[in-house]
Structure formats: structure tokens, C-alpha cells
Amino acid sequence: MALLALQRGLTGDRALAGSGYMDDPDYLAAYLEYYRAVSMAQVGRIVDLSGIAPRSVLDLGAGPGSVSLELLGRGVRRFFLVDSSRAALDAATASIRESAGRLGVQVDIETRVADLESPDAIPEGRRFDLAAFGHCLNEIGKGDDRFSRRRDVVDRAARALAPGGSVMLLEPATLAASRDALALRDALVSDGWRVEAPCTLCGLCPALAAGPNHTCHDEAAWEVPTGVRRLAEAAGLDRELIKMTWYVVSASSRRVSASLDHVSASSNHGPTASGDFGEGYYRVVSAPMLNKGGRVRYLLCGPSGRFPFSARQDDAAARSAGFFELGRYDLITVDKPERRENGWGFGPGTRLRRLPPGAERG
Ligand SMILES: C[S@@+](CC[C@H](N)C(=O)[O-])C[C@H]1O[C@@H](n2cnc3c(N)ncnc32)[C@H](O)[C@@H]1O
Known part of the structure; x- marks a missing residue:
């Protein structure tokens, strides 16, 4: 079953991460049927908890458009989606257009097939309220250089932000992915980025410093769509909760309020x-x-x-x-x-x- 292989390949042995799996029609179909709804619910919760209200989004590692689709329902009208898979971007475009039609709203959608690590991934001369990374940064790099590689991608995306814009990072809740995401958060904070949500602390993350088995992630009940419930039951997956690691940061030049050594051992x-x-x-x-x-x-x-x-x-x-x-x-x-x-x-x-x-x- 493609769904189980996808689940194992993305959150288990991770053999599929960064492999171009969205170009496989079976994996793309499984993602559309199952994971897209999960990501959309996660993005909805992030919007609710963070209070962000963008009108334009640079959706990086967009896949079949989960992040953009959820944001469409929340007022975004200008979309720029980037992914290595043309098939996934085409599916995303069709879905956004269809949903916009149902909502009776005009949308502006552009897509670009590119490697997120290439300078071409970020459009020149455009500015966005939000740069969003939905479950994609963890697919960049596996070795020790993964932090600097992901960091470079985020830095480049930040250059396309409109004044006051922010970056949303959404990653899996597995211990490894979650700790990597928090390490990236700390690197950004150390450089003067400001954490807008969910942290009430702009210093280094205490969960990371608490030891290698600690992290900080979100878990919430959600209204499981019928199709997702059916697939989860057939595959023996537990989908009662949505679990994720996430944060919203802005590249504000304002120094963060808490000093970085504030969080001592x-x-x-x-x-x-x-x-x-x-x-x-x-x-x-x-x-x-x-x-x-x-x-x-x-x-x-x-x-x-x-x-x-x-x-x-x-x-x-x-x-x-x-x-x-x-x-x-x-x-x-x-x-x-x-x-x-x-x-x-x-x-x-x-x-x-x-x-x-x-x-x-x-
Ligand atoms: C797990 S999917 C997430 C899709 C969507 N953002 C979501 O949250 O549901 C990760 C996406 O990132 C894309 N991706 C991974 N590494 C990439 C890279 N280096 N350059 C471009 N796209 C990449 C994959 O093709 C895939 O569509």
C-alpha cells in the first residue's frame, strides 16, 4: 500500500526523504488522499494559535498545495508555490483554482519547479507576507551540514518577505525532526530573529538543552475527515491526534527581548x-x-x-x-x-x- 510505504519512507527509515517521491503517481495519490488533509489541519491550527493573517504566501516545498489550500480559506489570494515535482505543483494549482471557484474569489497563482537549495527557487522582485515551509526542510540534508543547508534556504526565503512578513516552519513531531527544527529555531534566534509564536520565550529553547530525549511539539485532537479515517484504519495508522513541531519567526532587526544567555542550565x-x-x-x-x-x-x-x-x-x-x-x-x-x-x-x-x-x- 502506497500510504504505508510513504509513511515509512518519510517518518520511519526516511528512505524517501528528498528522493523525488512526489513524481511517483502512487505516492502523489496517497499524499493527496491522506497527508494533505493532515497538513491542512496543522496549518489551520498554526494560524489560529499564532494569529498570522497573510494575504500572500511563498509556499516552499509546496507539494500538492496543502499549506496554500488552507491559507486560501483564511484570506490568502496571491500564491507562489515551489517544489521539485511538477506533478505535485499541477495538482496543487488545480485544487487551489477549484477551491477559489467554490469560494467565489480571484486568486493569483504562480508555480516554479526548483530545488529549494538553488538560488532560483526564490522569485526575484516579489514580496510575500509569509514564507511557509510545510514538512519539507527536514528533507534537506542528512549529515551534519543539514543545519547550515536548511538555514541557508530559510535565509534566502526571508529576503522575499514584505516588511513585517514572517516565516512559518511546520515539521513532523518525531524526536529527530522536532529537535532539528528547534536547533534551527535556536540558530535563527541567535542571529536576532524573533519568535512570534508559539514560544513566549525568545531565548534559546529549554527543551533542547534538557537532554537528547527532550523536545517540544504540539499534539491536538482534530475532526478526522471520513476519507482519512478510513485510510488510517485500513493501514493501521493512528490519526486521532495531529502532531507537529512548528513556529513562526520574523527576521526582525529588533533584538529579542530575552537575552540569549537568559536560559541558563x-x-x-x-x-x-x-x-x-x-x-x-x-x-x-x-x-x-x-x-x-x-x-x-x-x-x-x-x-x-x-x-x-x-x-x-x-x-x-x-x-x-x-x-x-x-x-x-x-x-x-x-x-x-x-x-x-x-x-x-x-x-x-x-x-x-x-x-x-x-x-x-x-
Ligand atoms: C512532505 S511533502 C510536504 C508537502 C506540503 N508542503 C505539506 O505540508 O503537506 C515535502 C515536499 O517537499 C518537496 N521537496 C523536498 N525537498 C525538496 C527540495 N530540495 N527542493 C524542492 N522541493 C523539495 C517534495 O517534493 C515534497 O513535495
Whole structure:
């Protein structure tokens, strides 16, 4: 079954990554039937969580147009799609035109067959609100030079951004792909790029520094389309959740607010020894976890790094504050947390507020 071979080849042994698989009609059909809907749902969630509202997109590694199609439904009208596969770009163009017709909107679509690493991949003299990389950067390079190669591609794409434009990076949630994406994030941050979402911290990623088995990715329930559910069941794949690593960055010349050495080794294990918990917004970056002592614990990421926030599972105040309903990627503020050895607890005076997406950007 082409779907299983595609799944293995892209996220298992990775033999297909960067191999031109979209030119194989069976793989392209499997991607169209299954993965495109997954990528579209992921892009929709990124738009919701980040609050970006582009009108034009440079869709890199566009394949059959997942990113562009989702963005069409969210107001993008000018598209430039780049991929090494003509067949995939043709499928993308047909689908975007068809959806635009259904929506009754005019669109401007250009495509280019090119290797993302070649300077020709980026159109001269055009500017875009968003440069998007949907599940494609991980297909560039396998050796140690992969970071610099991917970085060069992102840098070139950034030159095609309109003022205020941003880069969206969407990658798989597997440990290796996720850590690679975060390493790229840190390289960009070190060069003064600003992380717009989902991080509330513009310093180096604490998950990366926490050890080789750590990463930070998103997992969310979604409305599984009937066709995808049917294929998943037939192939024995689990599709109840969409899982991804993602971020939106801008090549702002403004230096990031947190200094890069702000996230020290100590802050990976909780707020700093000085008791400076920092102020501001915190992102829930884990599912709830129940420990042996009967405390429910989340990991938060915020100005002082990544650290646990916990409450006793029978704490009535925590319950009525909505603590136990928190979910991964919720954005919160916490007033008067109880300081525990290793992070925060929900104490008698603690106040918790859950904020709408994008609130940290005012
Ligand atoms: C997994 S698909 C992702 C498609 C779509 N962006 C999505 O998110 O669903 C990766 C795409 O990147 C393209 N690709 C990978 N490496 C590339 C390269 N070096 N140059 C151009 N396209 C490349 C592949 O042809 C494929 O269409």
C-alpha cells in the first residue's frame, strides 16, 4: 500500500526523504488522499494559535498545495508555490483554482519547479507576507551540514518577505525532526530573529538543552475527515491526534527581548535561584501528568524557561480556576504561584488566567 510505504519512507527509515517521491503517481495519490488533509489541519491550527493573517504566501516545498489550500480559506489570494515535482505543483494549482471557484474569489497563482537549495527557487522582485515551509526542510540534508543547508534556504526565503512578513516552519513531531527544527529555531534566534509564536520565550529553547530525549511539539485532537479515517484504519495508522513541531519567526532587526544567555542550565529545571520567576505569559507545553504524590503537573514555558506547575489533584481552588482543564499550548498568566523546589505550585493565593491565542502580542 502506497500510504504505508510513504509513511515509512518519510517518518520511519526516511528512505524517501528528498528522493523525488512526489513524481511517483502512487505516492502523489496517497499524499493527496491522506497527508494533505493532515497538513491542512496543522496549518489551520498554526494560524489560529499564532494569529498570522497573510494575504500572500511563498509556499516552499509546496507539494500538492496543502499549506496554500488552507491559507486560501483564511484570506490568502496571491500564491507562489515551489517544489521539485511538477506533478505535485499541477495538482496543487488545480485544487487551489477549484477551491477559489467554490469560494467565489480571484486568486493569483504562480508555480516554479526548483530545488529549494538553488538560488532560483526564490522569485526575484516579489514580496510575500509569509514564507511557509510545510514538512519539507527536514528533507534537506542528512549529515551534519543539514543545519547550515536548511538555514541557508530559510535565509534566502526571508529576503522575499514584505516588511513585517514572517516565516512559518511546520515539521513532523518525531524526536529527530522536532529537535532539528528547534536547533534551527535556536540558530535563527541567535542571529536576532524573533519568535512570534508559539514560544513566549525568545531565548534559546529549554527543551533542547534538557537532554537528547527532550523536545517540544504540539499534539491536538482534530475532526478526522471520513476519507482519512478510513485510510488510517485500513493501514493501521493512528490519526486521532495531529502532531507537529512548528513556529513562526520574523527576521526582525529588533533584538529579542530575552537575552540569549537568559536560559541558563539552571532555568531548565525551574525558575532561577534568585527567585526571579519573570513576568508575563506562559505556554503550557505538555499534557497533564499525574505523579505518585497525587499532584497533577504541567510543563510551562515562559520568560524563565521551562518548568513544572502543579496542583494537588483534589485542590478545589485549582479546580475552580480551571487548572485541570488546561491543555497543551494554552497561554496563561499566573499570579502569586506557590514556589516549590522545582517550579510552581497552585497555592492558596494563586490566580490563573487562560488567555486567547495571540494575547502575548497585545
Ligand atoms: C512532505 S511533502 C510536504 C508537502 C506540503 N508542503 C505539506 O505540508 O503537506 C515535502 C515536499 O517537499 C518537496 N521537496 C523536498 N525537498 C525538496 C527540495 N530540495 N527542493 C524542492 N522541493 C523539495 C517534495 O517534493 C515534497 O513535495
